[in-house]
Structures are given as structure tokens and as C-alpha cells.
Amino acid sequence: MTKKESIYRKSFSLIIAFIVLISAILIAALLIAYGLTRKYVENEFYSNKIEVLEKTILPYNDFFQNKIPEITAYQGFLNEASASKYADSVFSNYPFVKSIDFYHFDISNHKKQATVKSGNLSITVKGVFNFAPGLDHQLKGTRINTDKNIEDFKLMALKLSSFIKVADTSRVYSADELFKTFYDIKPNKISYINNPRREELKIYKDLLTSKAPSSIYQQDMMTFYLNPFSLQIKNTHPELYEHISIRQVVYDPLDNNDAEMFTEIALPGTFSDYKLYFQSDKNFITRETIRRFLPVTGLVLAVYLFIVVIGWLIYRNLNVNHKLFKLQYDFINNFTHEFKTPVSVIKIAGSNLRSDTQLTDRQRMHYGKILDEEADKLNELMNKLLSFTQLENKSIHLKKEAIEIEPFVQSYIDTFKIKYPAFNLTYEVKNVKSFESDPVLLGSIFQNMIENAYKYSPPQRKEQHIVVERVRKDIVFLFKDKGIGIPKNEIDNIFKKFYRIQSQYNQNGSVGLGLAFCKELVNFMNGEISVSSKVNEGSEFKIVLPY
Numbered sequence: 001m002t003k004k005e006s007i008y009r010k011s012f013s014l015i016i017a018f019i020v021l022i023s024a025i026l027i028a029a030l031l032i033a034y035g036l037t038r039k040y041v042e043n044e045f046y047s048n049k050i051e052v053l054e055k056t057i058l059p060y061n062d063f064f065q066n067k068i069p070e071i072t073a074y075q076g077f078l079n080e081a082s083a084s085k086y087a088d089s090v091f092s093n094y095p096f097v098k099s100i101d102f103y104h105f106d107i108s109n110h111k112k113q114a115t116v117k118s119g120n121l122s123i124t125v126k127g128v129f130n131f132a133p134g135l136d137h138q139l140k141g142t143r144i145n146t147d148k149n150i151e152d153f154k155l156m157a158l159k160l161s162s163f164i165k166v167a168d169t170s171r172v173y174s175a176d177e178l179f180k181t182f183y184d185i186k187p188n189k190i191s192y193i194n195n196p197r198r199e200e201l202k203i204y205k206d207l208l209t210s211k212a213p214s215s216i217y218q219q220d221m222m223t224f225y226l227n228p229f230s231l232q233i234k235n236t237h238p239e240l241y242e243h244i245s246i247r248q249v250v251y252d253p254l255d256n257n258d259a260e261m262f263t264e265i266a267l268p269g270t271f272s273d274y275k276l277y278f279q280s281d282k283n284f285i286t287r288e289t290i291r292r293f294l295p296v297t298g299l300v301l302a303v304y305l306f307i308v309v310i311g312w313l314i315y316r317n318l319n320v321n322h323k324l325f326k327l328q329y330d331f332i333n334n335f336t337h338e339f340k341t342p343v344s345v346i347k348i349a350g351s352n353l354r355s356d357t358q359l360t361d362r363q364r365m366h367y368g369k370i371l372d373e374e375a376d377k378l379n380e381l382m383n384k385l386l387s388f389t390q391l392e393n394k395s396i397h398l399k400k401e402a403i404e405i406e407p408f409v410q411s412y413i414d415t416f417k418i419k420y421p422a423f424n425l426t427y428e429v430k431n432v433k434s435f436e437s438d439p440v441l442l443g444s445i446f447q448n449m450i451e452n453a454y455k456y457s458p459p460q461r462k463e464q465h466i467v468v469e470r471v472r473k474d475i476v477f478l479f480k481d482k483g484i485g486i487p488k489n490e491i492d493n494i495f496k497k498f499y500r501i502q503s504q505y506n507q508n509g510s511v512g513l514g515l516a517f518c519k520e521l522v523n524f525m526n527g528e529i530s531v532s533s534k535v536n537e538g539s540e541f542k543i544v545l546p547y
Contacts, residue, residue, distance in 0.1 A: 018311060026304045033300060037293045041240070041285060042261070048237050049265045049278055052244065055234035056276065057268060063094045064190070064269065068224070072194040076218035078104065080129055083222075087131035096230040099132040101144065103153050103221040109207045109214045116154055118161035119208040125150055152191050152223050156184055160193060160219075164204045172198075187273045191223040228271045239288050242280040249275050261285060342374035349374075398525065400436045405429050405468050408439070412446045413466075416454070423454050424463035432470035435547055441521050448514045449479040449541060457483035461538075470547060477543040485535040494531070495519040518543075 067090060074082065083102040090097050104127045105115070114122035128144040163181040184191040196204065200217065207214055233244050249266060259282055266275045349367040353359070359367075406429050413425045453464040467478040486494060494515050522529040526546055533539035 015315065019308075022304065022307055022311075026300065029300050030297060033296045034289070034293050037296060038286075038289045041289045041292065044237070045240050045261060045278075045280065045285065046263050048240060049263055049276065051236050052234065052241065052278075053265050053267070053276055055236050056231055057271075058234075059094055060096065060231065060269065060271070063090070063097070067094065068190065068192050068222075069195075071192060071220060071222055074194065074220060075197075076194060076220050078102070078220045080127070083129065083220075084131060090224070091131075091133045095232075096226050096228065097224050098227045098230070099130060099225045101152070101223040101225075102129045102131065103127075103150075103223075104129075105153070105157070105219055105221065106216045107204060107207070107219055108216045109210055109212075110216070115150060116157040116161060118158075118165070120210055121161055121164065121204065121207045123157045123161065125153060128153075152184070152189075153221060156182075156191050156193055156221055159184070164201060165208065167201045167205060169198045169202045169205070185270050188226050188228065188270055189223060190226065190270050191221065193221045194219060226270055228267060228274045231267075231271075233276070239291075240280065240285070241278045242284045243278075245277050245279075246274055247277040249273055251275070251277065259283075342378050345374045346371055398438050398441070400438055402434050402436055403439050403442065404434045405432055408442075409446070409466060409468060412443070412450065416450050420454055420462070422459075422462055425450070425466070426464075427466040427468070430467070430469040432468060432475060432547075435470075435475050435545075437525065437545060441525060445477075445518050445521050445543065448518045452514050453479065453481035453483060456539075457481055471544075473547050474544050475547045477545070479541040479543075480538065481540075482538040485537055486531065486533040486539055487535055491531060491533070495529070 070086070071078070074086075078086070080102075083104075087100045087102070090100065103125060105123055105125045108122055108124070109120040110122050110124075111117070111120075113124055115125045116123040128150065130142045130144050132142075159181055178195060182193045182195055196219065203214075203217065229246055231246060233246070235241055235244055246267075247264075249272075253262075261280050261282060263278045264275045265278075266272060349370045353364070353367055409427045409429065413427060416423060416425055450464060454462060457463070461482040464479060464481045467476075467480070469476050469478075495518075496516060519529050522543055522545070528544045530542050531539055532542075
């Protein structure tokens with residue numbers, strides 16, 4: 001007869017397909033994540049150059065917006081010494097300034113020796129000095145020939161005179177108007193005239209038309225010569241830019257290497273003929289991509305492991321359900337068989353008793369004995385199942401009383417010798433005479449241990465030796481038999497409810513409750529149960545209860 005397949009099936013091909021699927025998803029996710037990370041790093045390479053530019057030209061902006069306008073604070077009263085100190089502070093704080101020309105000039109309506117004339121207004125240069133850092137880091141002013149080096153001054157003087165003509169002294173001028181008048185920005189060079197006050201502008205406007213000799217008013221102008229290659233490059237993203245240099249705007253490398261990435265951005269203001277040039281080897285960018293990709297990899301792997309664990313838990317749950325289903329299926333079959341056999345015997349005996357045939361006293365006694373025995377079997381089976389359920393539900397109570405060990409053990413040995421004459425039962429008691437426990441529950445343990453030993457022993461080795469010994473604060477019960485033994489892989493399963501080891505001794509008369517019932521009883525009595533066994537040699541069950 002073929003065995004009917006369970007409705008639960010293990011599909012290893014489905015498990016393999018699941019693992020392959022999530023592994024493929026993992027690989028695809030890693031590839032997509034790497035591609036996005038690479039793209040993000042490359043976009044940063046091309047966009048973060050603005051941050052580098054801002055940090056690099058920060059000293060230049062400070063120089064242009066704050067340091068140059070300090071000249072106005074002197075109100076035209078700079079001389080060689082004070083101009084030298086001012087230049088000293090410029091060179092020490094702004095190394096990209098390589099030299100400074102200082103122009104000290106007068107504004108009046110005197111016509112003699114005028115450098116620039118506008119109407120009656122005369123603008124005359126009184127002195128031109130050049131300042132540059134000395135070898136000893138001290139500034140030295142050098143007087144310049146005014147006939148040869150005043151082109152920059154003439155341009156600025158004309159802008160000033162034009163502004164004076166149209167100046168509206170009744171209002172404050174905007175920053176844009178002041179910038180166009182008092183600044184002149186050329187490649188690598190900035191010229192600046194100190195801003196006259198509105199009162200001075202009124203005087204200058206009057207001088208345009210006045211012919212009477214006037215007072216002389218002093219003004220100052222400085223021209224700053226800048227070196228863009230002296231700017232200190234601030235690489236705020238060393239993880240992106242391997243090399244940054246300052247190049248002319250027209251610079252274009254002849255050997256465009258495919259193994260390198262590059263980008264550029266123009267410098268502002270007087271440095272507009274130059275640019276910041278960014279270079280990075282593609283391997284350098286790859287290393288940065290991998291560095292950023294590693295946390296993403298960790299996250300993806302964590303998700304992958306999470307899915308695998310969830311899948312494993314689902315599989316384990318289905319496997320447990322499969323085992324439970326099998327246990328319940330076997331339990332129902334075995335329990336049905338256990339009930340069916342005595343019920344059938346009872347029915348046959350009852351039918352014979354009801355038959356019209358005259359029965360002798362001996363026959364009636366025989367049938368009565370059969371009815372009693374089969375009824376006892378049913379009652380024992382029902383009591384075991386009921387007791388197990390009560391133990392699990394904690395609906396029974398431990399009733400302790402003094403138990404004399406030797407009479408207690410001897411009574412069970414005598415009972416089983418009558419029941420199984422061929423069963424060789426011996427016992428040994430050490431260091432203990434009595435102890436307090438529940439005799440009914442302890443008796444159930446003895447009954448199940450002895451029954452189990454008889455059932456799972458070959459006919460030629462049906463024997464069991466019971467040892468009772470006090471060890472410190474515990475009392476130990478050893479049940480040693482020479483039965484078929486238990487395989488190592490089944491040791492952890494034999495105490496499970498409805499579990500049966502597949503063997504010829506389990507084909508009939510077992511529902512898998514005996515050892516599970518014993519374990520529940522021992523646990524209920526605050527004890528421990530363990531087993532050591534060798535296949536075809538026997539087993540030793542050890543029960544430890546508190547003394």
C-alpha cells in the first residue's frame with residue numbers, strides 16, 4: 001500500500017528560484033546604485049567648482065570691497081610715509097598684489113602746470129611713487145617720472161572731471177555711480193581715486209566756472225598691479241579635484257586624455273583673463289565613487305539579508321506547520337487505531353454475550369475479563385490525554401506527601417512483573433529512604449518509563465535497572481534499559497508531543513504521548529529530565545527532582 005502524500009509539500013526548486021530572484025534583484029540594485037553614485041559624483045565634479053572659486057577669490061573680494069576703499073578715509077592727505085604704511089598692510093595681507101603706484105594730486109583753478117584741464121578746473125600731479133615688497137619685507141617708495149607714467153592717472157582724472165560737471169550735490173550717489181567714476185578695472189590692474197565729500201564736490205563745481213584764484217585741494221589715487229598666479233587656491237573638495245591650477249582663458253590642452261576629467265571656471269574682475277582649471281584622473285573619481293558607494297552597498301545588503309531572513313522565517317514557519325500537521329495526522333491515525341482495537345474487541349465480546357448460544361460460566365468470565373481489560377485500556381488512554389491537557393493548562397495541583405522510596409519502587413516492579421512476566425526489572429536505592437512529592441504524578445513517571453522500556457526493547461533484551469540516589473539537594477532517578485536506543489538526531493525530538501521515531505516498534509500502540517507526558521510531569525514538579533543513548537545498546541533516562 002502506497003503512502004498518501006501530505007498536502008504540504010517542500011518545493012526546493014521554488015526555494016532555489018526565490019534565492020536566484022532576490023540575488024538577481026540584489027545585483028541589479030547594486031549596479032543601478034553604483035551607476036547613480038557615479039553620475040552623482042561626476043555632477044558634483046562639474047558643479048562644485050563654484051565653491052572652490054568662491055573660497056579662492058574670497059581674499060580678492062575682501063581686498064576690493066574693504067581694503068581699497070580705505071584710501072577714502074585719508075581724504076586726500078596721504079603722503080609717501082602714510083602711503084607706504086598702507087601699502088605695507090596690503091602686501092602682507094594680499095600676496096597677489098605685486099606693486100602699487102601712488103599718485104598725489106591737487107585740484108584748483110590754477111592754470112599753470114595742469115596735468116588735466118576741464119573749463120577752469122585744473123588737476124595737477126604733485127608726486128608719483130611706486131611701492132613694492134623689498135627683499136627684507138620692508139616697503140620702499142620709488143619716485144616715478146611724472147611725464148612718462150601718468151596715462152592711468154589722466155584717464156581717471158578725466159572721469160573725475162566729467163563726474164564733477166554733472167554731479168548733483170543735493171543727493172547721495174549710488175554705489176554703481178561711484179564705482180563707475182572712482183574705479184578703473186583693467187586686466188591685472190585696479191585704479192582708485194578717493195571719493196570726495198559732497199561739500200568738496202560743490203567746491204569743485206564752482207571751480208569749473210570761477211576765474212578768481214582759489215585754494216588748492218588735495219586728492220589721492222592708487223593703482224594696484226595684481227598677479228593672478230599668486231592667488232592661493234582653496235580646494236574645498238579634495239575628494240573630487242586631484243589638481244587645480246590657474247590658466248589663461250585661452251588655454252586648451254593639446255592632448256585631451258580620455259583617462260582624465262576636466263572642467264574650468266573663469267575668474268572675476270581684474271582676473272577675467274584667467275580661469276581655474278580642474279583636473280582629475282578617472283581612477284581618482286572611481287575611488288571616490290566606491291567610497292560613497294560602500295554605505296549604499298551596506299544598506300542594499302542589509303535589505304537583502306532582511307528579505308532572506310524573512311523568507312527563511314516563512315519557510316521555517318511552513319516547515320513547523322508541516323511537522324505539526326504530520327504529528328496531528330499521525331496522532332489521529334494512531335489514536336483512532338488505539339481506540340478502534342479495544343472497541344472492536346469489546347463489540348465482539350458484547351455480541352457473543354448477547355448471542356442466543358448458551359455460554360458456560362467459564363466463557364462468560366472470559367468475555368467479562370476481556371471487557372474489563374479493554375475498558376481499562378481505553379480509560380488509561382483517556383486519562384493520559386486528559387492529564388496531559390491539565391498539565392499544559394496548569395489546572396492540577398502538586399499534592400506533596402512523604403513517599404517511602406523502596407516500597408514505592410517495589411510496588412511498581414511487582415505490578416509490571418505480573419503484567420510482563422518476561423520483563424526483568426531490578427532496582428537500587430542509595431542514600432535516601434523517603435522524600436516528599438506527589439505520589440500520583442511520580443507514579444505516572446515510573447509507569448511511563450517502565451512501559452517505554454518494555455515496548456522499545458527487543459524480546460531477548462527486555463530488562464531495566466532503576467537507580468534512586470540522593471545527590472546534594474536533589475533526588476536522582478535513573479532508568480537504564482537495553483533497548484533499541486535512540487539516534488542522535490532524534491534526541492531533541494523524543495520529548496515532543498505526538499512525535500514518534502519511525503521504527504518497527506512504533507507501528508502499533510503508540511500515539512507519541514509517553515515521553516512528552518513525562519517531561520511535562522517533571523517540569524511541573526520543578527525537575528529536569530535528560531537522556532543518553534546508543535543505538536542497539538540501550539538508553540538511560542535521568543530525572544532530577546528537588547529533595
